[in-house]
Amino acid sequence: REKILGVVFDLMYQKPEQEQLLLKLIVNKMGDPNRRIASKCILLLLKLLNHHVNMKLIVVRDVEALLHRPNLAQKAQYYAICFLNQIVISPTNQSLALKLINVYFSFFEVYTEKGDFDAKILGALLTGVNRALPFLKADIPSFDDHLNSLFKIVHVGPLATGVQSLALLFQVMEGRQAVSARYYRALYQKLMDPQLSLRSAQQAMFLNLLFKSLKSDPEFTRIKGFLKRILQSCSYHLPHFICGCLVLVSEVLKLKSELWPFILQAEAEDKEEFYDVVEGELERGSELNEGEGKNEDTNMEEGNVIAERDKYSMVHREPLYCGAEKSCLWELDRLTHHFHPSVQVFAKTISAGNYITYDGDPLNDFTIIRFFDHFIHKNPKQRKGDHGGSIMQPTGNLLNTEVYTLPGSLLELAKMDERKVRTDLLFIHKFMKRDKELHQVRYGEKKKKKTK
Numbered sequence: 001r002e003k004i005l006g007v008v009f010d011l012m013y014q015k016p017e018q019e020q021l022l023l024k025l026i027v028n029k030m031g032d033p034n035r036r037i038a039s040k041c042i043l044l045l046l047k048l049l050n051h052h053v054n055m056k057l058i059v060v061r062d063v064e065a066l067l068h069r070p071n072l073a074q075k076a077q078y079y080a081i082c083f084l085n086q087i088v089i090s091p092t093n094q095s096l097a098l099k100l101i102n103v104y105f106s107f108f109e110v111y112t113e114k115g116d117f118d119a120k121i122l123g124a125l126l127t128g129v130n131r132a133l134p135f136l137k138a139d140i141p142s143f144d145d146h147l148n149s150l151f152k153i154v155h156v157g158p159l160a161t162g163v164q165s166l167a168l169l170f171q172v173m174e175g176r177q178a179v180s181a182r183y184y185r186a187l188y189q190k191l192m193d194p195q196l197s198l199r200s201a202q203q204a205m206f207l208n209l210l211f212k213s214l215k216s217d218p219e220f221t222r223i224k225g226f227l228k229r230i231l232q233s234c235s236y237h238l239p240h241f242i243c244g245c246l247v248l249v250s251e252v253l254k255l256k257s258e259l260w261p262f263i264l265q266a267e268a269e270d271k272e273e274f275y276d277v278v279e280g281e282l283e284r285g286s287e288l289n290e291g292e293g294k295n296e297d298t299n300m301e302e303g304n305v306i307a308e309r310d311k312y313s314m315v316h317r318e319p320l321y322c323g324a325e326k327s328c329l330w331e332l333d334r335l336t337h338h339f340h341p342s343v344q345v346f347a348k349t350i351s352a353g354n355y356i357t358y359d360g361d362p363l364n365d366f367t368i369i370r371f372f373d374h375f376i377h378k379n380p381k382q383r384k385g386d387h388g389g390s391i392m393q394p395t396g397n398l399l400n401t402e403v404y405t406l407p408g409s410l411l412e413l414a415k416m417d418e419r420k421v422r423t424d425l426l427f428i429h430k431f432m433k434r435d436k437e438l439h440q441v442r443y444g445e446k447k448k449k450k451t452k
Helices: 002-014 019-031 035-051 053-067 074-086 094-114 119-135 144-156 159-175 181-190 200-215 220-236 239-255 257-264 279-291 296-309 331-335 341-351 368-375 410-415 423-451
Strands: none
Touching: 002 019, 002 035, 019 035, 019 053, 019 074, 035 053, 035 074, 053 074, 053 094, 074 094, 074 119, 094 119, 094 144, 119 159, 144 159, 144 181, 159 181, 159 200, 181 200, 181 220, 200 220, 200 239, 220 239, 220 257, 220 331, 239 257, 239 341, 257 341, 331 341, 341 423, 410 423
């Protein structure tokens, strides 16, 4: 089967006669149960499109017919969507971008009617829509029909598909210049997702989406609610994600300097007020209390609701009405006493009214594996070449700069002045300095024993 597929491709590539029949034969092999043949089919089709650029719409139509074929295996659907994601879209080819989005949404509508959400297929669909949408200048007429389904995926789906759904919602709503409060409410709830501390692959994408959302939000009250929840979630995150959150807060403050009083000013304390009660009012109040016993629970609930409106509520689901403007960012003070030195430095920088200046990537530089690389004096490997023919590859973010490289050997690091050592290397500097002192003491004791 693999050899026949190669022969059909050679005929299509070099002598395109009966191209419609040959193309259907190649596309049909995308549903082969052998994944080696299916992946080779995707590779050959991409090679064909690079040579015959004008055939992109024709190939997309045949793949669309394959997607809507009844009783097609989920693996074949996934391969077909992955192939559509690999097609190179040019800014001048508006019709191709519109066709791809229509294919994604038509399949999304049929797929969501089944009620069985497969994370891989949904992720591939949302990736394709997010990738094709910037090339489309016109509005999407069928997008409003899928809003409820997308918000449902945000709340009940895995973290990866939830973040991609939020990115799609923000991209479309920002293009219409009308980002809804429902979107901000879903993003506000996603901040407390426990998967965010475990899935490091989605952390960078989520923080990027969060920054763009806060950047375009005109409501300062809602931004204050987001900032408080961001720093509240740092209480159970690892240091690298906390540093990323603090860098995000610093970047938001650069764009919206009106938020500095919320950071620097202390929260106003509630003062107790005392006044005298007249004897007649006291007797009348005791008589009224006897008849109000039945409504005591109702009055307490109403009183709690009124009291909650006058102060910040961290469990409120709406960031615009959580009362963050009546509080301050006291969560930042807790991070100044964090066990990680870089978190302390970043938090103290913001607390002092300054911006964080850091050229590296905190999500990579302050991980545990990078700490061990520093400890064994190992610089990160530079990325050489790609890993296959896929265009959907992560870009290399390890730069050969002072942020990532180590200053000489560990012995030289131990000899350095503590004030000149970077915060991420401070623990290693103290450890190596202490180890060197202990080694000298032990060596001196052994030398004394030998002389005796």
